[in-house]
Amino acid sequence: MYIDLINIYNKLSEIYIIPDGWWPGENKFEIMIGALLTQNTNWNNVEKSLKNIKSQNLLSPEKLYYLNIEKLEELIKPSGFYKVKAKYLKNLLEWFKIYNFSFELLSKKNVKILRKELLSVKGIGNETADSILLYSLNKLSFVIDAYTIRMFSRFGIxxxxxxxxxxxxxxxxxxxxxxxxxxxxxxIVEHSKNICKKKPLCDMCVFRLKCKKFHNNKNNIDFM
Incomplete structure (x- = not known):
């Protein structure tokens, strides 16, 4: 089986209009904490938490680092699991403090070293680490999520x-x-939310003729 990822990427690019970089955020730090807050919730809830933080003029690593945890919990409450996430966010900030809260210093570090360090932070798993690396730190570290695995397993990977x-x-x-x-x-996220859902809209999918989910009796699937 051969799957041409670039072909899939190009076809998706024709269907969905997204801004280059995709992940929303005014700056690297907002993206960093957003990657953590989005765990087990939807982005609308994350935006509410970020709005709360901004409304208090606290969107900086130094300010959040020194903010008492009860206040932080209150600000990020819309994201859910706020007590746990507040602790995780403090853990992330403790790690960031090693680099003097400097994105410039982080940019000079090898991606594999940074990934290992992030994964050692309690509350940071694979997806969150890669989201921070790719979208906040501009490091080549591809993000996998449940959407990716669902969509490509249906393709027959x-x-x-x-x-x-x-x-x-x-x-x-x-x-x-x-x-x-x-x-x-x-x-992938856009296609999974719109077409390749838990109950997929296969008849509307541009990949339906090549998809194992659509043609369960096909053994050889080739995205040429």
Missing amino acids: EIKKNYIVYKNFFEKNLPEDLIIYKNFHGL
């Missing part, structure tokens, strides 16, 4: 449904291009 296995597959088969990495993940 014959690899283990495992985060790292999928990540390696995408990074091996995509050019090392930040915009492609960022936008492709965003396009």
Whole structure:
């Protein structure tokens, strides 16, 4: 089986209009904390939390680092699991403080080293770490989520449904291009929300003729 990821990327780019970079955020720090707050919730709730933080003029790593945790919990309450997320956010800020809250210092670090460090922070898993690396720090680290695994397993990709296995597959088969990495993940999210849902709208999908979900009796699927 051969799946041409760039062909899929190009087709999705024709369907969905997204801004280059996809992830919303006024600055790198907003993107960083948004990547954590979005755990187990939808983006609308994250935006409410970010709005609360901005309304108090607290959108800076230094201010949030020194903010008492009870106040932080109150601000991020719309994101859900706010007590846990407040602790996780404090953990992330503790790590960031090692770099003097400097994105310039982070930019000089190797992506593999940064990823290892982020994963050592309690509350930061694979998806959150890669989201921070890719969208906040502009490092080549492809983001995998449940949408990606659902969509591509339906295509018939014959690899283990495992985060790292999928990540390696995408990074091996995509050019090392930040915009492609960022936008492709965003396009997958858009397609999964609109068409390739839990109950997929296969008849409306541009990939239906090649999709294993649509043609369960097909064994050889080839995205040429």
